[in-house]
Amino acid sequence: MPDSNDKLWPYNKGLAFAIIPLVWLVFMVIFMIGQRYAGWQNTQGTVILVVASISFLPVVLLLLDFFSGRGAVLDIKGVKIDFSKINLDTQAVKRASFGLPDNIGVDGALITDSTAMNIVKVLATTFDQEVAVLNLKSGDAWWVTRLLAFSAGAARTGSPAILVFIGKKENVANAFLGMAKPKDIVNAIVENNDQYKLRYDKAIGIARQVLLFSDDTLLPPNFMLAPDIARYTTLPEYVNLHEAVTEQIILDQMANNSAYAPAGSLEEPPDKITISRLHELFAPCLYKDEIELSASHDQQIDKLLSSKAPYIALMKDGQYDSALKQSDGERLVLTELFRQSKNNKPQNQTT
Known part of the structure; x- marks a missing residue:
């Protein structure tokens, strides 16, 4: 399994859920002060949308870690995202x-x-x-x-x-x-x-x-x-x-x-x-980030997305194989996810 430092949400799982009421409480106080002293009016809808997005973000990251950690296919409203289709062992990158x-x-x-x-x-x-x-x-x-x-x-x-x-x-x-x-x-x-x-x-x-x-x-x-x-x-x-x-x-x-x-x-x-x-x-x-190409796809993607180095070493059986430009790897992930989202678009959805 990938190290906790390689996860999108590396903290305790309970913290992800505990943040939800905490964020709502903080924003509620800020909103009440804003209405009373700054004249915020008719902004309830916008505030609710912003608070909901921020408060549930840790849970979304936690879920992505869960699915990615199992090389899973993520199905969101009929759109399936298969993390195992992303291959870094390709001459394209x-x-x-x-x-x-x-x-x-x-x-x-x-x-x-x-x-x-x-x-x-x-x-x-x-x-x-x-x-x-x-x-x-x-x-x-x-x-x-x-x-x-x-x-x-x-x-x-x-x-x-x-x-x-x-x-x-x-x-x-x-x-x-x-x-x-x-x-x-x-x-x-x-x-x-x-x-x-x-x-x-x-x-x-x-x-x-x-x-x-x-x-x-x-x-x-x-x-x-x-x-x-x-x-x-x-x-x-x-x-x-x-x-x-x-x-x-x-x-x-x-x-x-x-x-x-x-x-x-x-x-x-x-x-x-x-x-x-x-x-x-x-x-x-020295940049020392490396990705073992024989590792599972989810481990490879975790390493890629958590790296802050401009280049990452691609390894085969413990030996240096080639280098991956970090921005190229991220682009590959986004391109593949976009392709999958288009190919798996629900049939009854109009374009």
Whole structure:
């Protein structure tokens, strides 16, 4: 049975009925005061309708929980609503998930040259992807620095909109660990470590000036760029990236071990994203709502309607399958209920 937190009326059943006389009593007092001091006249019909609607709402929600909890067919004045007909395991609502290569496909520490452009290539392949999946595996597949650079690019371009984390948990591969928005990931990382914030802010500042001064013909006479900026503007591989140069510079600055980075490379040793590190960094912004597709339809609908997350993980036998946009799921429910109400309209009812 679904947890009480997943119900439309999660409170005590007796409370739903006790509210009815309580609401009537409160509104009666308000109405009497309104008639005496505010001049409310000839409004009895409207007040009764409003009070009846509000007072019986908890009972209606309780009944819907009862019927939905049994995968039942609800028959209201000849209109039958079959909750079991609503299927979330369909390509119509599933969001395809693009699997990212481990560590953005970049092995080892980076060097400031033209050989480490993998992040830009990966971002280019995800420009039309709404959901991207990062498989942390046993905790050695991704580094925080690489995730920061990719998330910054995703936040800038708006794609992917959500990043899904899966990994090996309790000896189950591809277990769902949570999902988060790229912008939230960036904020969480830079606020977690002073060096991350320092390097990130510096990279953003450098990138802006690289974009501004990449055309040396526009520079004032005798104008000298700082060495940390000039080394990028002299490399066509960076200049030709245009806006995407930002993510590449972020990635490079994280691994920078030159004289301009006293703390040395932040990838030596690498800050690996294990399951514990994932929750340490992103616990406040991780969405962890999930729906098991092998569960009953009523349990699936309960999970969907009670979720406040923008995306929900769809699971098959404990493993991540795909993502469901919450608004798509709600639209599916409403569409199916509307279709059923039309198909089951009483024959003697005129249109």
